[in-house]
Amino acid sequence: MPNSPAVIISSQAPEPVGPYPHARRVGGLLFLSGIGPRERGAKKIPGVELDEQGHIVSYDIAAQCHSVFRNIKFILEEAGSSWEKIVDVTVFLTNLQADFPLFNRIYAEYFKENQPCRTTVEVNRLPTPIAIELKVIATID
Numbered sequence: 001m002p003n004s005p006a007v008i009i010s011s012q013a014p015e016p017v018g019p020y021p022h023a024r025r026v027g028g029l030l031f032l033s034g035i036g037p038r039e040r041g042a043k044k045i046p047g048v049e050l051d052e053q054g055h056i057v058s059y060d061i062a063a064q065c066h067s068v069f070r071n072i073k074f075i076l077e078e079a080g081s082s083w084e085k086i087v088d089v090t091v092f093l094t095n096l097q098a099d100f101p102l103f104n105r106i107y108a109e110y111f112k113e114n115q116p117c118r119t120t121v122e123v124n125r126l127p128t129p130i131a132i133e134l135k136v137i138a139t140i141d
Contacts, residue, residue: 012074014038017127022075025140030081032136034092036128037067048129056129061099064132065106072136081140086116090135096122099131 008023008030016022016033023032037046047063050056076082091107093099100120107118126133 008075008079010075010078012040012078013071014040014042023079025079028139028141030076030079030085030138030140032072032075032134032138034126034133034135035068035071035075036126036130036133037064037071038128038130039067045128045130048131050129054129056131059131061102061131062106064130065103068132068134069106069110072134076136076138079140081138083110084114085138085140086111086114086136087139088137089116089118091118091120092123092126092133092135093120094123094125094131096120103132 006025007021008025010022013022013035020033023030039046046067047060048056049058073083076085091103093103
């Protein structure tokens with residue numbers, strides 16, 4: 001996929017795990033692909049302990065939340081947008097019952113001023129061994 005003005009590939013966010021960009025700009029909107037807690041260039045995922053087969057042994061939802069939000073900020077800022085311009089968030093959690101209360105507290109810390117629309121859903125699993133992924137839409141000038 002060519003790196004045109006409409007396609008955003010971040011130099012700081014983790015590499016996509018498939019054939020898609022970090023974000024696409026369409027008019028005054030920026031659509032981010034699903035963003036998880038992985039770190040660019042690293043094998044270890046923040047807040048995740050795996051066994052030899054790559055299955056999750058344990059995870060720290062707080063560490064994953066902070067890493068996801070950091071990755072989103074990287075992409076927004078490199079694209080020319082910002083955290084304050086987020087207008088919609090879709091949250092995917094693999095264990096809504098256990099993780100939602102802590103996730104919701106951390107989310108509230110990050111979205112004190114700007115409170116975008118939000119949908120939170122539980123999914124059976126995500127493409128990599130993570131417990132959270134966010135899909136974000138923001139405005140861009």
